[in-house]
Amino acid sequence: MKEEIIIAGFGGQGVLSMGKILAYSGIMQNQEVTWMPSYGPEMRGGTANVTVILSDKKISSPILSNFDTAIILNQQSLDKFESQVKSGGLLIYDPNGITRHPVRKDITVCTIDAVDISANLGNSKAYNMVVLGAFLKKKPIVTLENVIKGLKKSIPERHHSLIPMNEKAISIGMEKVNDINKI
Amino acid sequence: MAEHILMKGNEAIAISAIRNGCDGYFGYPITPQSEVMETLMEEKPWETTGMVVLQAESETSSINMLYGGASCGKKVMTSSSSPGLSLMCEGLSYLAGAELPCVVVNVVRGGPGLGTIQPGQGDYFQACKGGGHGDYKMVVLAPSSAQEMYDFVDLGFDLAFKYLNPVLILADGVVGQMMEKVELKPMKPRWSDEFIKSTFKWATTGKTPDRKQNVITSLALDAAVHERLNHKLQLKYKQMQQEDVRFETFMCDDAEHVIVAYGCMARICENTVELARAEGIKLGLLRPITLFPFPTEEINRLVPQLKTMMSVELSAGQMVEDVRLAVNGRVPVNFFGRLGGIVPSPEEVFEAFKKEIK
Amino acid sequence: MDLKDIIKPENRVYAKTPVLTENVMHYCPGCSHGTVHKIIAEVIEEMGIQEKTIGISPVGCSVFAYNYVDIDWQQAAHGRAPAVATATKRLFPDKYVFTYQGDGDLASIGTAEIMHACNRGENIVVIFINNAIYGMTGGQMAPTTLIGMKTSTSPYGRSEELHGNPLKITELIAQLDGTCFVTRQSVQTAAAARKTKRAIRKAFENSGQSKGTSFVEVVSACNSGWKLSPVKANEWMVENMFPQYPLGDIKDR
Numbered sequence: 001m002k003e004e005i006i007i008a009g010f011g012g013q014g015v016l017s018m019g020k021i022l023a024y025s026g027i028m029q030n031q032e033v034t035w036m037p038s039y040g041p042e043m044r045g046g047t048a049n050v051t052v053i054l055s056d057k058k059i060s061s062p063i064l065s066n067f068d069t070a071i072i073l074n075q076q077s078l079d080k081f082e083s084q085v086k087s088g089g090l091l092i093y094d095p096n097g098i099t100r101h102p103v104r105k106d107i108t109v110c111t112i113d114a115v116d117i118s119a120n121l122g123n124s125k126a127y128n129m130v131v132l133g134a135f136l137k138k139k140p141i142v143t144l145e146n147v148i149k150g151l152k153k154s155i156p157e158r159h160h161s162l163i164p165m166n167e168k169a170i171s172i173g174m175e176k177v178n179d180i181n182k183i
Numbered sequence: 184m185a186e187h188i189l190m191k192g193n194e195a196i197a198i199s200a201i202r203n204g205c206d207g208y209f210g211y212p213i214t215p216q217s218e219v220m221e222t223l224m225e226e227k228p229w230e231t232t233g234m235v236v237l238q239a240e241s242e243t244s245s246i247n248m249l250y251g252g253a254s255c256g257k258k259v260m261t262s263s264s265s266p267g268l269s270l271m272c273e274g275l276s277y278l279a280g281a282e283l284p285c286v287v288v289n290v291v292r293g294g295p296g297l298g299t300i301q302p303g304q305g306d307y308f309q310a311c312k313g314g315g316h317g318d319y320k321m322v323v324l325a326p327s328s329a330q331e332m333y334d335f336v337d338l339g340f341d342l343a344f345k346y347l348n349p350v351l352i353l354a355d356g357v358v359g360q361m362m363e364k365v366e367l368k369p370m371k372p373r374w375s376d377e378f379i380k381s382t383f384k385w386a387t388t389g390k391t392p393d394r395k396q397n398v399i400t401s402l403a404l405d406a407a408v409h410e411r412l413n414h415k416l417q418l419k420y421k422q423m424q425q426e427d428v429r430f431e432t433f434m435c436d437d438a439e440h441v442i443v444a445y446g447c448m449a450r451i452c453e454n455t456v457e458l459a460r461a462e463g464i465k466l467g468l469l470r471p472i473t474l475f476p477f478p479t480e481e482i483n484r485l486v487p488q489l490k491t492m493m494s495v496e497l498s499a500g501q502m503v504e505d506v507r508l509a510v511n512g513r514v515p516v517n518f519f520g521r522l523g524g525i526v527p528s529p530e531e532v533f534e535a536f537k538k539e540i541k
Numbered sequence: 542m543d544l545k546d547i548i549k550p551e552n553r554v555y556a557k558t559p560v561l562t563e564n565v566m567h568y569c570p571g572c573s574h575g576t577v578h579k580i581i582a583e584v585i586e587e588m589g590i591q592e593k594t595i596g597i598s599p600v601g602c603s604v605f606a607y608n609y610v611d612i613d614w615q616q617a618a619h620g621r622a623p624a625v626a627t628a629t630k631r632l633f634p635d636k637y638v639f640t641y642q643g644d645g646d647l648a649s650i651g652t653a654e655i656m657h658a659c660n661r662g663e664n665i666v667v668i669f670i671n672n673a674i675y676g677m678t679g680g681q682m683a684p685t686t687l688i689g690m691k692t693s694t695s696p697y698g699r700s701e702e703l704h705g706n707p708l709k710i711t712e713l714i715a716q717l718d719g720t721c722f723v724t725r726q727s728v729q730t731a732a733a734a735r736k737t738k739r740a741i742r743k744a745f746e747n748s749g750q751s752k753g754t755s756f757v758e759v760v761s762a763c764n765s766g767w768k769l770s771p772v773k774a775n776e777w778m779v780e781n782m783f784p785q786y787p788l789g790d791i792k793d794r
Contacts (some may be wrong), residue, residue, distance in 0.1 A: 020362065026188050027364050033189065035362035039215060039300070060453035062361050065528035153189070192621070205578045207632055235631045240657035244624040245618065246652070249627035254615040257632045277618045376633075387613035387629070398607045399660060400598075400616035 001031075001056050003141050004064055006081055008049035009094075010072025017154070018071075019050035021132065024150030025056035027140035034062040047076050050074065054141060066115030071135055083175075088183065092134055102180070109181040110138060118177055126169035133173020144170065186367045192332040192358045196262060196288055199336035200379060204373040206257035207235040209248035211267060216290035219262040232373055242267035246274030246287070253283035254399040256379040258340050262288035264356075266305050268314070275349055276315030279416070280401025284343035287321075288337060288352040290359035292472030293497075293524040301524020302356030306460070307501035310353045311475045318413060320420040322350045322427060323474040325445040329343040329363035331472075332464040337371070341518035342427060346419055347385075353474060355497065357447035357526060361473050376438050384526060420476075429472035430481055434460065438467030440540060442483055444495040445471050447526065452495050454529030455536065466536070474502065482509035491540055494519040494534055497525075558586040562611045563597040571771025573761030574603050576728040577670060580738045581611050581641075585743055594637040595629055597622040599651075601643035602677045603670065620651020623658035626665045637748050640665035645675045650708040655714070662719025662753035666744040669711065669756065671786065672763035680766040684708040687785055692766070707785060711758045715791040721753035723792040727760045727783075729775040739792075752794075760786050 005022070008013045018035050024032040037050045051067075053059050070081045071094040077101070087106045095101070096115040107144050112134035118127040136142065142150075146171065151163055197219045199209055210220045228234035233417065237342065245261045250258035269290045278285060289310065289350035295301035308314075310323045322342045324335045332354060339350040346474060380388045390396045403409035431449075434456050435441060444452040449470040459466035469485065471478050482492070489515055494503035503518045510516050519535040521527045527535075560582035568574045585594050591612055598606040606742040607614035617625040622640035630638040647655050649667050658665065674692055674731035675681040682692040682699060685707050689698040699707075722744055725736040735760055744755030760782050764774035 023362060027187055028191055033362075033364055035189070036357065037360055039360050040355070060457075061451040061529050062363075062447070063451055063526050063528060065530055069428065140529065206568065209628060212616060235628075237627070237631065239627075240653055242656065243621070244654055247624035248628035250617065251628035252632050253613060254625070255629055255632050259628065259632075274620060274621070279618075296725035316654045354783075387595050387615055388633075389595065392591050396607065397613045397615065398610050399614070400607070402604060402616060424561070491681075504622065 001141065003054045003069065003139065004067050005023065005069045005085070006049060007052065007136075008047065008077030008081055009140050011048040013048070013073050013095045014125070015048045015073065016050050018132050019052045019126040020154045021147065021150050022052050022142065023054070024154045025146045026155075028146035028149040029142060031056060034059050036062040040146070041051070047074065049077065049114065060088045069135065069139060071131060073131065074146040078102065090138055092131070092138065092177070094131065102141045104180060106183065107136070108183055109179055110134065112176060114173065114174060117176055118169065119130070121165075121169060121172070123165060124171075126165060127168035129166045129171035133170035134177035137174040137177050187364045188367060189362050190327040190365050191218055191360060191362050192326070192354060193290065193360070194222045195333040196336055197226065198353075198367070199333040200260060201226060201228040201232055202367065202370045203337040203340065204232070204258055204371040205234055205250070205260055205336070205340070206373055207237070207252045207259040207263065209237050209239050209245040209246050209259065210261045211239050211242045211263065213264045214265045215292060215302075215359050216230065216262050216264045216288070217494055218359075219509065222317070232492060234373065235304040242270040243274065246271040246278070249285045250274060250278055250281070250283060252287045254281075254387045255367055256383035256388065257372070260286040260288070260336070261446070261474065262290065264290045264292050265294050265303065268306060268309065272309070272315035272499045275321065276317050276319060277401050279315075279319035279321065279350045280317060282416075283349070283399065284347050285349050286339040287349055288342055288354060289389045291353065291355045293522065299524040300356070302497060303449060303524060304355055304448065304497035304525055305499070305501065306353065306523075307474065307496070307498060309456070310351050311477070311505070312486060319416060320423070320475055321348060322352065322423055323428075325472060325474050326353050326354050326358055327446050327449045327470065328358065329361060329365050332358060333365050334368075346423060350418065353446070355446045356524070382456050388461060400486035418452070424476040427473060427524070428478050428480065428518065430478040431470045433468040433470070435467035435469060435485060437465055438485070438487070438488065439465040440536070441467045441469050442491070442493050442495055442532075442536065443469045443471065443482075443502065445474060445502065448495050448497060449531050451527065452532055455532040458529060458533045459536070469474045472500075477505045477509070479509040480507070482506065486510055486513050489514050491515045491517060493519060493539060496520045498522070546745070554751055558582045560586045560591055560611050564608045565777050566609055567605060568602065569634045569765045570604070571762060571764040572773055573608050573672065573728050573759060574651065574670065575764070576723040576734055576759070577759050577761070578606060578609050580728070580734065580741055581639075583599055584742045585610070585612065587742070590637050590743060590745070590764045593635065594639070595628070595633070597626045597638070597640040599640070599642040601603040601646050601675070603641055603643060604677070606641050620646050620649070621654055622646065623651065623654040623663070623665070623667065625656050627661070627663050627725060628663050629733070630663055631709070635660070637666070637745055639668060639745070639748075641668045642670070643676070644669070644671045644683045645684040648708050652658050655710070656717070659714050659754045659756065662721075664748050665754060666741075667754065667759040668741065668746050668754045672766065673782065674766040676763045676766045687781060694729065709786070709793060711756065711786075714735040719753050720756055720792060721794050722747050722755040722790075724790045725760060725786060725788050727788055729762065729778060729779070739759065758766045758786070761789065
């Protein structure tokens with residue numbers, strides 16, 4: 001198994017931490033992982049993206065130009081990364097604020113209304129976990145049990161009381177993911 | 184089972200320092216390596232191992248703090264990124280001249296000048312060819328993973344004390360910022376003052392009646408004395424070349440072409456090798472782990488079976504000069520580099536390679 | 542006749558401290574360095590801290606201080622002694638660590654290092670020799686060179702317009718919360734030397750009590766650099782240097 005993922009959106013949407021939780025989940029099931037962020041001033045409200053690779057074997061390049069999955073949370077990122085999804089791959093995006101939607105027919109395209117869902121949950125910070133749930137529904141590369149373990153590892157102990165809420169957000173995300181284009 | 188933690192290369196440097204008996208870290212914030220000091224301050228090792236952590240007023244100051252700490256026989260280190268290393272070059276020359284051990288990490292970004300905070304490898308010359316004044320060398324380790332960032336702190340101290348010389352870990356923005364699984368090796372305690380006193384007879388541990396005063400200096404105004412001192416340094420650098428060359432090869436056994444790349448570019452070029460092999464091109468990869476001493480002998484050994492070599496760097500062509508010196512005109516040595524903080528993909532490197540061998 | 546026959550123990554009124562080595566000092570006759578070295582060595586002997594004292598020598602004439610004071614020394618890069626001392630003291634907290642710096646070293650190239658070490662309140666002693674000139678390199682202008690004073694890089698005299706003003710760094714240092722004792726002394730007479738010795742002793746005692754940074758400036762003569770005889774140099778110092786750099790404690794807490 002090898003899954004190459006790009007997660008991209010605005011700074012503050014939890015892009016980097018979603019990638020970190022995913023990477024930690026991989027470690028929990030003894031996989032090799034890399035997490036390579038864009039870094040720098042982009043952190044302050046600009047675009048943020050992270051390349052996450054999970055693999056059963058040693059990972060060489062942490063920087064890629066093509067991905068198995070693109071998880072897209074804003075228009076700029078959709079414009080940039082749609083073409084970089086491998087044929088037969090997966091693109092998940094939040095349609096909130098998107099005016100130019102994906103056009104490719106050779107990849108699976110799904111939406112997740114994570115802004116609305118997390119608002120209904122009463123916790124906008126659960127946003128990225130809703131998106132993660134949607135992804136895991138489409139590609140169950142890590143078990144929910146290992147995601148919870150990964151969560152425990154990647155968030156400070158003083159915030160562990162938030163884990164049940166995150167778990168709930170993941171399962172709602174799994175439920176609410178919509179297929180737009182199936183291949 | 185050993186504990187595996189997901190961490191950035193920069194965090195691995197900090198955690199490794201604490202776990203490998205480092206006595207003191209002195210640094211100044213600069214992107215993309217600030218996580219090193221941030222992690223150390225967060226971990227508060229002064230409450231556990233007794234390690235000192237101090238934010239200095241400048242890189243000039245932090246490297247001179249290493250001079251003081253190293254003079255005491257303590258395991259001291261700093262980290263910075265390119266512009267900071269430029270400020271440290273004075274201190275590095277003094278440390279080398281006074282034969283003091285220390286570990287310095289450079290998480291390289293793009294230059295010259297303030298440049299960019301994105302990854303670069305344009306400090307190869309500064310690291311391997313001097314940087315500071317005078318005839319000195321440092322052992323230069325080039326990690327390409329978070330695990331190596333962790334491991335090379337310990338290895339760096341071993342080599343620094345073996346040679347009584349600064350060791351430079353030449354990383355890059357990718358290796359510093361990337362998170363990977365890191366195995367935490369068993370902890371090494373800090374050395375006791377008694378151990379330091381009895382082992383490092385040269386250290387300024389306080390003059391006792393049973394010995395002469397210890398003086399740490401790089402000054403020798405007598406020409407003959409100073410030449411002897413220089414010859415002694417040169418012998419040490421020769422010994423490094425004989426005993427501590429480190430490298431890794433990937434698919435080189437039957438290779439007709441070999442890419443030479445270090446740090447993050449070696450990781451990327453490993454994928455390039457796989458792309459080439461899929462097209463039936465016999466490409467291999469040589470990854471220098473020590474940039475000084477350079478794996479000249481391994482290149483010598485490979486040249487007879489090769490048609491071309493190519494150096495791939497995030498620079499305008501620096502390591503390629505050492506490759507060419509080693510190859511000495513026997514086969515063409517090509518070069519591919521990106522600048523400005525742009526990191527090429529494996530495919531881009533492959534295209535550049537194919538263009539060169541046409 | 543042997544030396545022993547001349548100096549009978551019962552008649553002895555003075556002996557060189559064993560903390561001073563037997564080496565003949567390279568300083569010019571009339572230079573203040575030798576006196577200050579002797580004072581430091583005596584204080585170290587009297588406090589019984591030879592095994593616990595580490596000196597940091599600068600770049601300048603006193604780069605060779607290690608040849609004369611018999612303790613462990615680190616010779617620092619130009620101006621960086623306070624940084625070197627910072628790490629040494631923090632890694633050996635039970636040691637007495639002092640820097641010995643001239644005006645070019647401390648007040649010009651090393652201004653950042655001295656300010657920040659003092660501001661952090663490092664428990665070190667700073668001995669600052671201010672002779673208003675670069676002695677070792679042949680008499681160039683220093684940050685503390687007086688207005689009108691001729692040096693090889695101010696051959697027509699220091700001018701405010703061209704070179705800027707003499708730097709009263711000790712007054713600046715006294716402003717920093719990290720310093721506990723800041724004083725300006727001199728050694729041109731026996732009485733002045735005795736006062737300087739009391740100040741240096743106090744500085745070392747402060748360090749032992751972790752009270753913060755102690756800073757002792759010694760306004761000094763560089764008769765060679767000033768191109769005066771030793772006696773004239775001392776007179777010139779009293780007349781010209783002291784008004785600009787008045788003696789006394791600036792801070793003591």
